[in-house]
Every structure is written in structure tokens, then in C-alpha cells.
Amino acid sequence: MSVDSIVSIPAAALAGGVLIGLAAALFVIFTGRIAGISGILGGLIKPHRHDIGWRVAFIGGLIAAPIVYALLWSLPSIQVEANSFTIILAGLLVGFGSRYGSGCTSGHGVCGISRLSRRSIIATLVFMAVGFVVAW
Template structure:
């Protein structure tokens, strides 16, 4: 593995992590809700009328933030090496994982770990390990 040191950006990553941490903390403090994206989107799709406003605002922020960032900085070029079929299947598998794991990477990895939840620690270890194994198999066994 080679690190392209000219593209290594620890300060922007640190800043982004701090902003995510603040957003998660504010959502818990203001709404008493965990910032799990799959649960937030699921609530919108189910049509939960009582708390639709903050859910739509949260999802809108996820979509609008990169567009605003692009006004101030050039975003890196996006390169995807998979076909649309592979990406579609991968998305469905991730969706199944979030249902079976009772939450997504943001809910377990960001919110659950910060609360020292044992269930979230196990879930995070499982999805990270599965991701590592998948990349290894795809790149080294199947050489795709």
C-alpha cells in the first residue's frame, strides 16, 4: 500500500470528524434521538408524521452539505470501479445488513461506540471485519 502524501489531508478529516461528532451530540441533546442514517431514512419512508421535520432536515443537510462545500473547494474526482449491477447488489446487501444488525454504521459506529454500547462494539467489529474480508477476497482471490 502506498500513501500519496500530497493528497493526505488529516486536518480536513479531523475537522469533518469533529463536525460529525457535534451534529450527533446536538441531535441527542436536542431531540433525544440517535443519528443512525438508516433509522432516520426509514422513518421518512414509513411516513412517521410526528417527527418528519427533523428527519427531512437531517437528510437534506447530508445532500446539501457537499454542494455547499463545492462552492468553496474543489471536490476530488469520483472514480467508481464497479458496474451498476455490482453497486446495486452491494447496496441491497448493505441494506439487509442494517436491518439484521438493528442499525447502520453511523448508528453503531459513531453513536453506539461513543455511548460504549457493547452491542454497537460487536456490530462495528463485525461490519469492519466483513468489509476488510470482502475487499481482500475481491482484490486478491478474484482479482477484480
């Protein structure tokens, strides 16, 4: 996979990380909920009536953000060098891992570590170790 060099600018990465951290912090402060995507999406599978609106808005924001960005600036070019079977298998494995690990990388890595959750720290170390091994 290749991404334009504009995405790899350290200042842009830092700004993105700060925005993600700020958004996660504000979300937990104002709602008392963790901004882990698998938990938010999972809550729509067996929804509680009072719980649907914010979940749909959150997912809608994730979908709308790149659309709005594309209207204002050009999106970086992304080239995925894998066949459809590999992409589908990878998606299923990520979904299984998120369910099995009681959360996704965003929930554990961003929100769990900031709350000093032992389970999240261990999960993130495992995510990173496996990612390093696979990439190597």
C-alpha cells in the same frame, strides 16, 4: 476507487471526525435521538405526523452539504471501477445489512459506541472485520 490526495490529509480527516462526533453529540443532547441514517430514513417510510420535519431536514442537509461545498470549492474526483450490477447489488446488501443489524455503520459506530452500547460495539467490530477481509 481513487480519490484526490487532498481527502487523505490527516488533519482534514481529524477535523471531519471531530465535526461528525460533535454533530452526533449535539443531536442527541438537543433531540434525544440517535443520528443513525438508516433509522432516520426508515422513520420516513412509516412516518408519524410530528416526526417528519426533522427527518426531512436531516436528509435534506445530507443532500445540500455537498452541493454547497461544490459551490465554494472543487469536489475531489472519484472514479468507481465497478459495473452497474455490482453497484446496485452492493447498495441492496448494505440496505439489507442495515435492516438486519438494527442500524447502519454511522448509528452503531459513531453513536452506539459513544453510548457504550454492547450491541453497537459488536456490530462495529463485525463491520470492520468484514471490511478488512474484503479489502484484503
